[in-house]
Amino acid sequence: METSHVSALQLKHAGLERQIQDELNRPLPDLAMIQQLKRRKLRIKEELAHI
Template identity: 50%
Template sequence: MQASHQAALQTKHAVLDQRLEQESQRPAPDMLMIADLKKQKLRLKQEIERI
């Protein structure tokens, strides 16, 4: 169970990373969205480290 939970968190982390990259590449990136995505990514990283 723990390994599958960690894998799911890592997948979510990768998806957030892709979304961050896409948003950053836009001509006028939404800085609020970027900040929110970074916060979500950090929370996931911290949760992954706790496992």
Template identity: 50%
Template sequence: MSLASHLDELQRKHGDIEREITDAMNHPSVDDLEIVNLKRRKLAIKDEIEKLKAKPTTH
């Protein structure tokens, strides 16, 4: 998988989790722990995206 396609996939997952968080927050029956876990996953993906963007490219 190329770096660009990997970044695209991570950004898609990040957006998916953002939507999951929004949906979960709109449903009062959702456990707060589930929301916290979603936010942690989102942050981990964001960190990975930032690391890949900062990585120097080699030709």
């Protein structure tokens, strides 16, 4: 697997983590959005684990 693909996945993973933290820091976090972001982050993590 290309390292650029791994880097892209890692950047996406970090971006999702940042979005989750931003949402959690809001006065009224959107829990449904947080769940969706966490699922996307998990899929990226699983993909990275298979590389």
